[in-house]
Amino acid sequence: MIIKILEIRTFLLKIYQKGRFIINPLIRFFVALLVFKGINDNIGFDTRFMGTTVTLCLSLICAVLPSGMIVFLAMALSLVHVFKASMFVAALMFLVYVILYATLMRFSPKQAIVSVIIPLLAGKNLHYSVPLVLGCIATPLSALPCACGLIIYYMFPIVKEAAARQVALNLDDIMQLYLDIVDKILDNKMMFVAAAVFALVITVVFVIRQFSFEYALVISIGAGVVTNILGFLVADLKYSSTVRIGLLILMSIVCGLIAYAAEFFKRVLDYTAIERVQFEDDDYYYYVKAVPKINLSMPRHNVRRMVDNEGEEDDDYEEHADISIVGNDDVRYEEYTEDDYNVDTDTSDIELEDDSRRFPGFSMKKETPAPEPVPSFAKSSDKKTAYEKFDGFDFDDEDATYTDYGEDELEEADSKFDNLTDDDKDVKYVDYEDDDFT
């Protein structure tokens, strides 16, 4: 079962390695598509930008550009939608984006995509997986774009409600609208709590995975899940939030499994085969603990087809034979058919050993070796095959010689050369003597 899972992992990694130039843009395309669709569904005030064509075009742009472009275009699209409903709210949103970029996002540009992934996953309560994964692959600095994403997620419903309110363009109403928005943002304690809990989870996962004890990675994810659950439970007790505890615990565990799956694809370590070595050089004495990675190669199934070659010219004959005779019709390699080789082409009764279960990644096939071509002059006149001449012959006997070829047979073979002269074109022959056969 485990070997099957490891084989699937190797197979998927191989596919990704071969096709990552296509897979990475595809992933960016789908993420961008989901993000833009989510924005259109939530705050789709401007119908011009809600069409499939616009969404697809924006997603295509994001597919070919770096992932930061998804964040930029998502912010731009949200501003365009809100501007259609309320110019003032759009201006306020723009200022909030400037503050978020200046204070949070610019320090971790590579993880900026997190600020759009969190609102995307939060709808399904899967956003708890983000700090767990970030703790495994990044530094605690990635808590900043995480906080950014949470602020955007909690701000969107407030902005949507405010933008949908029809207000007159006078100072009193605009001021009242602004005060309502800020009050709602400041009253939303869960936004700040979630940001703090996520920062804590990232730090806990990061710190624990740095340790060198066994299964540190798995333990760090478990600790992150526990920290997440406890953090939100404490927040629920203190602020009486609307968090459903059962759903929180369940989704935290699910997100922990997702984070473990992500780590599983990154590396798999075999803790049962740890090696400890000590050595020194001129400057230091080293205590080294080496944990081998499990890299399973896929078993390769080679299919060998035995095809009847009767009537076909064997162009490789000249490479194998010691001589090649051209120009004399009496001596032709075409005279040899498959029967002369006496090879059984039926491979159905060949049992192949499959050691792939005992030795993962290793497969041993027994292959029938191709018969070596026999020179034409060795063909006997009584239609016995050349190989049958060796029936009963003891090949291990060092004193044995090829005396089964009688004198008559050698003379018959030699006579084939009698008609050849040096003037014959492209004639190459070797004058075989008795000693050549011993």
Place this chain on the structure above:
Amino acid sequence: MLNNRKVRIMTQLAIYEKKEGRPDFRLAKYYKMDYARFNALKTILWVTIAYIVGLILVAIYKLEYLLDNAMTIDYKALGWTVLGIYLGIITVYVIGSLVGYSIYYTLSRKKLGRYYKMLGRLRSMYKEEDEYK
């Protein structure tokens, strides 16, 4: 006749130059403290912009209070409060960015050091080939 070792080293060098090495080569033009201070200056600029924007938003939020008590507000104390908060935020961000960018610079130099080591090895291989010729 191909020298496999040389091809291997050159391939690793080319991969590094194309991907990871680009920001590292940009960093190599600076000294460590120059790079950290330059980025700290950029941080100060951006945090100042964010603080001014935030201050404007807070001022608008408290506009009613400010207008009602325009004559009685202690502007000196208010100014010192605003400045104090600004200095506090800037201090945190500057220290954080100095430490962070210094660590980033150190890690980048380690990778660059490995790159130059491989480059030196390649150079010695070329020298050996020239000596044989």
